[in-house]
Amino acid sequence: MADVILVLNAGSSSIKFSAFDVESDELELVTHGQVEGLFSAPHFIAFNANGEKSAEHSWGEGAKLEHADAIAHLGAYLRGHGVGHRLIGVGHRVVHGGARFTKPVLTSPEVLDELDKLTPLAPLHQPHNLTPIRIVAERNPGVPQVACFDTAFHATQSPLAQAFALPESITKNGVRRYGFHGLSYEYIASALPDIAPDAARGRTVVAHLGNGASLCAMHAGKSVASTMGFTAVDGLMMGTRCGNLDPGVILYLLDELGMNARDIEDLLYRKSGLLGVSGVSGDMRALLASGDERARFAIDLYTYRIGRELGSMSAALQGLDAIVFTAGIGEHSKEIRQRVCEQAAWWGIELDAKANESGGPRISTTSSKVSAWVIPTNEELMIARHTLALIEDWREGASA
Numbered sequence: 001m002a003d004v005i006l007v008l009n010a011g012s013s014s015i016k017f018s019a020f021d022v023e024s025d026e027l028e029l030v031t032h033g034q035v036e037g038l039f040s041a042p043h044f045i046a047f048n049a050n051g052e053k054s055a056e057h058s059w060g061e062g063a064k065l066e067h068a069d070a071i072a073h074l075g076a077y078l079r080g081h082g083v084g085h086r087l088i089g090v091g092h093r094v095v096h097g098g099a100r101f102t103k104p105v106l107t108s109p110e111v112l113d114e115l116d117k118l119t120p121l122a123p124l125h126q127p128h129n130l131t132p133i134r135i136v137a138e139r140n141p142g143v144p145q146v147a148c149f150d151t152a153f154h155a156t157q158s159p160l161a162q163a164f165a166l167p168e169s170i171t172k173n174g175v176r177r178y179g180f181h182g183l184s185y186e187y188i189a190s191a192l193p194d195i196a197p198d199a200a201r202g203r204t205v206v207a208h209l210g211n212g213a214s215l216c217a218m219h220a221g222k223s224v225a226s227t228m229g230f231t232a233v234d235g236l237m238m239g240t241r242c243g244n245l246d247p248g249v250i251l252y253l254l255d256e257l258g259m260n261a262r263d264i265e266d267l268l269y270r271k272s273g274l275l276g277v278s279g280v281s282g283d284m285r286a287l288l289a290s291g292d293e294r295a296r297f298a299i300d301l302y303t304y305r306i307g308r309e310l311g312s313m314s315a316a317l318q319g320l321d322a323i324v325f326t327a328g329i330g331e332h333s334k335e336i337r338q339r340v341c342e343q344a345a346w347w348g349i350e351l352d353a354k355a356n357e358s359g360g361p362r363i364s365t366t367s368s369k370v371s372a373w374v375i376p377t378n379e380e381l382m383i384a385r386h387t388l389a390l391i392e393d394w395r396e397g398a399s400a
C-alpha cells in the first residue's frame, strides 16, 4: 500500500490541495485540485498526475460550504480515487510563524494556540490557514500534521533588514519586517544548485510575480532582504494590492476622506494594484491583451516598481549576479520578463530574446554580466518535503 502526504493551502474562500506519493525517490504528485468559491458558488475540481481532470462538482450559485464540508468532500474524493493509498501526514501552508516558528513544526493544541496569537499580524490569512489543521485533527487524530510558514525562510535576515524605524514600545509587539512567499523562495533555492550553480552560490534576486508579488534578495541561497515586510501588502505593485505606500496616505484617507480601517484594508488589498490603476483588471493576461491606455500605464508602473525594488534588493546584496523569475507572471509572461530585464539593463543584464520566448531556464546571453532565469516554483512540493522530513524524525523519535 503506497503512502501519501496531503498538502493543504487554505484561504478565506478556497482550499487548494495536492497529494504526493512518498514511495517514489522524489515525492511524486498523485492528484491536485481545489475547492473554490466556498461562500458564493462552491466548485470542486481535481486533476490526476497527468493534469487530466479526475473529478468535478458544483454546489450551485449562492450555496455556502464551510471549510469542514469542503474537507469532507475532499476526503471522500481521496478515498474514492486513492485506492491503495494510505495517508501518513498532512502539510499545511501557514502564512505567519512570527518570531518563534522559523522552521516547519508538527502541530499540537499548544502550537495551534501560539499560531492563533499571530492572527492580528495576518488577519486575512492566518485563521483560514489554521482551520483545516483543527478539522483534520478532529477527524483523523492519529495523522501527524505539519505547519509550514511563509515567513520562515526570511528568518536568516539581519536585525537591520527586519527593523522598522519605530520606537521599541511599538516594535516589541512584533511590529517588524517578516517577508512572505518564503516557501516559494525556499523551493527556488533548492532548485538553483542544479539549474544555475553560480546563482545558487552568488547574489541572486528572485522575483515571485503571481497575484501576490515580491522580490527576495538571496546570498548563497539564504534570504538577506525582501520587499514584503510586516504584511503581504508591502513592496511591489500586485494584482489588487498597492505595495509600497507613504504611510501619510493612510492618515489622509482616515482624516480627509473619512475612510475607516476596514475601508482602507479593502482599498489597499483588493482594489489597488493592477486592478486599481488600470480600472480594467487585476489579471496580467487581461491587461496585456487590453488596448486601454490605463492598462498600459498599469503595466508600466508594475515593471517600473520592480526595477526600483530590484535596485534596493541589489544594494542589500552589495551587487547582483543573477535574477530569477517565478510564479504565474514570472513563469509565463515573456513580455514582462523582457521589460524587467530592459529596466535592469544598466546592471549588465543582456536578454536572449529567443530563450526568453521559449521560457528558459536561462534567458540571458552567455556574455550577460548578470544572468537571468525562469524557474517554475513549487510551494506544494516544498511543503510535502518538510512534512515528510518531520514525520520521519517523529517516527524515529517515537521508536527510539
Ligand code: ADP
Pocket (backbone or CB within 6 Å): 209, 210, 211, 212, 239, 282, 283, 284, 285, 286, 288, 327, 328, 329, 332, 333, 334
Ligand atoms: P497566485 O499568486 O494566486 O498563485 P499565480 O502565480 O497563478 O497566482 O499568478 C497569477 C498571475 O499570473 C495573473 O496575473 C495571471 O494573469 C498571470 N499569468 C498567468 N499566465 C500568464 C501569461 N501567459 N501571460 C501573462 N500573465 C500570465
